[in-house]
Amino acid sequence: MAIIQAIRGTKDILPQEIPYWQQVETIASQILARAMYQEIRCPIFEQTSLFERGIGEATDVVGKEMYTFCDRKDRSITLRPEGTAGVVRAYIEHSLYSLGGVQRLWYKGAMFRYERPQEGRQRQFHQIGVELIGTDAPRSDVEVIALAVDILQALGLKSLRLDLNSVGNKEDRSNYREALVNYFTPYKLDLDPDSQDRLTRNPLRILDSKDAKTKEIAKNAPSIINYLGVNSRKHFEQVQQLLTDLKIEHKINPCLVRGLDYYTHTAFEIQSDDLGSQSTVCGGGRYDGLVRELGGTETPAFGCAFGMERLILLLQQQGKAQKTKPDFYFVSKGEKAEAQALILAQKLRNLGFTVELDLSGSAFGKQFKRADRSEAYACLILGEEEALINNINVKWMLSKKQETFSQSKLLEISDQLRQQINESKQN
RNA sequence: GCGAGCGUAGCCAAGUGGUUAAGGCAGUGGUUUGUGGUACCGCCAUUCGUGGGUUCGAGUCCCAUCGUUCGCCCCA
Numbered sequence: 083m084a085i086i087q088a089i090r091g092t093k094d095i096l097p098q099e100i101p102y103w104q105q106v107e108t109i110a111s112q113i114l115a116r117a118m119y120q121e122i123r124c125p126i127f128e129q130t131s132l133f134e135r136g137i138g139e140a141t142d143v144v145g146k147e148m149y150t151f152c153d154r155k156d157r158s159i160t161l162r163p164e165g166t167a168g169v170v171r172a173y174i175e176h177s178l179y180s181l182g183g184v185q186r187l188w189y190k191g192a193m194f195r196y197e198r199p200q201e202g203r204q205r206q207f208h209q210i211g212v213e214l215i216g217t218d219a220p221r222s223d224v225e226v227i228a229l230a231v232d233i234l235q236a237l238g239l240k241s242l243r244l245d246l247n248s249v250g251n252k253e254d255r256s257n258y259r260e261a262l263v264n265y266f267t268p269y270k271l272d273l274d275p276d277s278q279d280r281l282t283r284n285p286l287r288i289l290d291s292k293d294a295k296t297k298e299i300a301k302n303a304p305s306i307i308n309y310l311g312v313n314s315r316k317h318f319e320q321v322q323q324l325l326t327d328l329k330i331e332h333k334i335n336p337c338l339v340r341g342l343d344y345y346t347h348t349a350f351e352i353q354s355d356d357l358g359s360q361s362t363v364c365g366g367g368r369y370d371g372l373v374r375e376l377g378g379t380e381t382p383a384f385g386c387a388f389g390m391e392r393l394i395l396l397l398q399q400q401g402k403a404q405k406t407k408p409d410f411y412f413v414s415k416g417e418k419a420e421a422q423a424l425i426l427a428q429k430l431r432n433l434g435f436t437v438e439l440d441l442s443g444s445a446f447g448k449q450f451k452r453a454d455r456s457e458a459y460a461c462l463i464l465g466e467e468e469a470l471i472n473n474i475n476v477k478w479m480l481s482k483k484q485e486t487f488s489q490s491k492l493l494e495i496s497d498q499l500r501q502q503i504n505e506s507k508q509n
Numbered sequence: 510g511c512g513a514g515c516g517u518a519g520c521c522a523a524g525u526g527g528u529u530a531a532g533g534c535a536g537u538g539g540u541u542u543g544u545g546g547u548a549c550c551g552c553c554a555u556u557c558g559u560g561g562g563u564u565c566g567a568g569u570c571c572c573a574u575c576g577u578u579c580g581c582c583c584c585a
Binding site for chain 1: 510511538541542543544545546575576577578579580581582583584585
């Protein structure tokens with residue numbers, strides 16, 4: 083019988099990897115909570131038109147990467163390829179602006195893009211995203227970027243680069259686009275085929291090309307910085323200044339272009355050298371036009387998202403796994419003893435201990451072997467002899483010292499036991 | 510979507526057309542039927558991702574397919 087496998091580009095996250103996921107989720111949620119960001123959970127699928135309108139029909143994400151299907155009533159549904167559009171839809175639908183002030187939101191969850199899988203890129207992947215909606219203050223850009231940097235630092239990740247750019251407002255961008263087309267058109271035949279295509283589709287992308295000849299030509303291309311209007315330029319300069327004030331290292335990268343249409347002004351990307359070609363760990367920027375585009379009133383906003391799989395790849399490279407060890411490994415044999423052990427184990431758990439109960443009923447020697455492998459701090463031993471007089475033995479695995487208590491006494495001295503376990507943990 | 514590499518047990522693998530598919534780790538049973546980490550012994554792939562083909566003979570060659578990795582595209 084053929085084995086059914088997980089779908090291409092999807093992965094099971096197995097118990098061994100869960101500690102990494104929990105670490106990322108815990109640290110991110112703590113740091114965001116301290117800055118008064120609140121979690122929001124939106125549906126995993128939406129009307130297709132939300133993404134077409136929000137992300138932009140011409141983008142790769144919408145053009146060739148969406149999981150789109152018709153439901154039983156022939157409505158076009160799409161599995162979300164990113165989180166911002168859904169959050170903004172919810173913001174408008176539930177009039178979150180009426181709560182006054184800015185909305186500080188974050189989310190985590192699965193996203194779907196139909197792409198060729200490789201290291202750090204899957205068809206179902208997970209993001210943690212942050213959205214700050216309702217202000218265009220340069221400080222808000224920096225608040226979010228600083229939080230992103232904080233999260234990465236708290237995770238202990240090293241050798242990360244922060245790249246920064248401004249793509250201006252709509253007008254700046256169309257001026258710049260025109261300038262680029264004018265610059266590159268005379269060289270058209272010297273460009274790599276992809277870039278020739280980009281000339282009409284997305285000229286900003288030519289700057290990002292990895293082709294040597296194209297790179298050479300792009301060297302002297304006009305820079306976006308020179309096409310920013312007065313306000314755009316001022317915003318960008320303030321963001322840079324504030325980052326510097328916060329001692330957040332960053333590099334201006336005029337070639338940095340975000341792939342989704344809704345970005346305006348500040349764009350940023352945090353990359354690692356320790357991943358393959360999918361090196362971006364966090365990306366984001368300002369999206370002042372999106373709320374309006376989706377039918378709300380003109381509302382500025384800023385956001386970013388982390389690729390959780392990529393964060394976890396980095397954490398794993400740094401080998402920060404830790405096995406969960408039980409406080410007690412419970413060894414028991416004999417009908418009466420096994421029944422008592424089940425009850426005692428539960429009582430100990432209710433007192434806050436982690437207890438792994440050996441259910442095998444096999445020879446004591448075998449159970450001890452497993453106790454050893456579990457790396458428990460102590461072994462609880464309950465055999466037929468102990469069961470008759472309601473006793474229990476506690477054997478400290480490290481010192482090999484064994485003590486005998488009545489079962490009721492064991493529960494009374496839980497503070498002492500806890501203390502001894504903590505001492506063992508120090509070693 | 511395009512180009513290239515890879516696919517032998519849970520994991521790491523040897524094997525490059527010739528009888529029964531090395532080895533190691535992990536697992537499991539025992540030496541030790543009430544006391545662990547070491548040691549020793551036993552077990553653990555009727556089959557080499559899957560399907561077809563070439564051949565007297567295929568894990569080994571060919572084709573297809575699936576998966577995976579790397580690069581491009583793109584992105585988190």
